[in-house]
Amino acid sequence: MNMDIQEYLPFLIPLFLLQLVLMVTALIMIIRQQRFRYFNRIIWIVIVIILNIIGPILYFVLERR
Amino acid sequence: MRQISALFRKELIESWRNFKSMAFLIVFIIIGVLSPFTALIMPDILSMVMEDSGIKADIPESTALDSYTQFFSNMNQMGLAIFVIIFGSILTHEFSRNTLVNLVTKGLKRTNVIVVKSLFLVFLWTLGYVISALVTYVYTLYYWDESANHLVLSFAMTWMYGLFVISLIMLASTFFTTSFIAVLSSVLALVIVMLMASIHPDIAEYLPQYLIGSNIGLLAGEIESGDVLWSSVITGAATLVFFMLAILRFKKVPMN
Numbered sequence: 001m002n003m004d005i006q007e008y009l010p011f012l013i014p015l016f017l018l019q020l021v022l023m024v025t026a027l028i029m030i031i032r033q034q035r036f037r038y039f040n041r042i043i044w045i046v047i048v049i050i051l052n053i054i055g056p057i058l059y060f061v062l063e064r065r
Numbered sequence: 066m067r068q069i070s071a072l073f074r075k076e077l078i079e080s081w082r083n084f085k086s087m088a089f090l091i092v093f094i095i096i097g098v099l100s101p102f103t104a105l106i107m108p109d110i111l112s113m114v115m116e117d118s119g120i121k122a123d124i125p126e127s128t129a130l131d132s133y134t135q136f137f138s139n140m141n142q143m144g145l146a147i148f149v150i151i152f153g154s155i156l157t158h159e160f161s162r163n164t165l166v167n168l169v170t171k172g173l174k175r176t177n178v179i180v181v182k183s184l185f186l187v188f189l190w191t192l193g194y195v196i197s198a199l200v201t202y203v204y205t206l207y208y209w210d211e212s213a214n215h216l217v218l219s220f221a222m223t224w225m226y227g228l229f230v231i232s233l234i235m236l237a238s239t240f241f242t243t244s245f246i247a248v249l250s251s252v253l254a255l256v257i258v259m260l261m262a263s264i265h266p267d268i269a270e271y272l273p274q275y276l277i278g279s280n281i282g283l284l285a286g287e288i289e290s291g292d293v294l295w296s297s298v299i300t301g302a303a304t305l306v307f308f309m310l311a312i313l314r315f316k317k318v319p320m321n
Contacts, residue, residue: 006107008102010104010204011099011101011204013103014098014101015095015098016096016097018091018094018095018098019095021086021091022091022092025087025088026084029084031253042277052094053092056088057088057092057147057150057151057190060083060084060085060088060151061085061150061154064083064084064085064213
């Protein structure tokens with residue numbers, strides 16, 4: 001494998017940071033939310049952590065109206 | 066004018082509080098970063114796969130065109146879909162929560178409601194799309210430093226298609242009032258109908274779908290800028306007609 005990680009850092013760092021912002025915001029909102037329309041807190045946390053990008057988007061669309 | 070600016074501020078604050086606008090912008094920036102990245106690592110991935118399966122072939126280095134190809138395929142499919150999913154409920158959730166009734170009975174003009182909602186969507190779409198396109202453009206310039214034909218026009222076509230989709234969301238929302246799913250499926254249905262119609266080569270050039278199908282052709286020089294004139298004109302006209310119909314229909318929508 002001749003992949004050079006160093007070369008790809010200008011892409012990987014912003015991608016990682018942006019996903020982190022999405023995930024952390026969603027997690028904070030989930031923890032502060034009391035009543036849930038679908039599922040419960042644990043399931044939402046799992047969804048947001050496991051599904052990149054799609055998970056937080058799903059949460060914002062379905063729970064935050 | 067005061068009603069419009071107040072409502073616009075309300076939309077901004079609302080989408081800021083529920084983080085939808087930020088989530089949308091972040092996803093669009095991710096698309097902007099991901100596209101040149103995919104184009105850059107594609108030859109490496111291909112060569113690794115080929116090594117594993119024992120095929121020997123020369124894989125050409127990726128070019129600036131590959132980067133834009135990735136951008137448009139991401140944006141035209143995922144980007145637009147995410148935009149519709151996040152903001153398709155902008156009008157329907159007001160109906161389902163009955164939040165417009167008080168405002169309208171206190172003298173808020175119905176036309177203003179739909180004008181502001183549309184303006185807000187156009188504003189966000191333009192902002193997100195321009196940022197995303199700029200990010201891809203800067204990365205592509207930095208890593209490949211090649212020029213492409215009709216770059217601005219090519220980017221503008223997808224933007225225009227976005228406006229068309231926004232007008233469609235508005236029109237569908239005024240018909241299906243409380244059901245976001247109905248809005249979603251009507252947008253999807255029209256896209257599918259247009260895709261099916263564009264199988265016929267004579268009609269294809271006049272459909273809005275042609276705009277997001279010919280970004281790459283334009284960049285590669287296979288299509289001239291005059292070729293997309295008709296579909297642009299028709300898309301623009303359809304967008305205006307849809308907005309007009311939405312405003313007319315919204316005046317008659319019962320609210321209770």
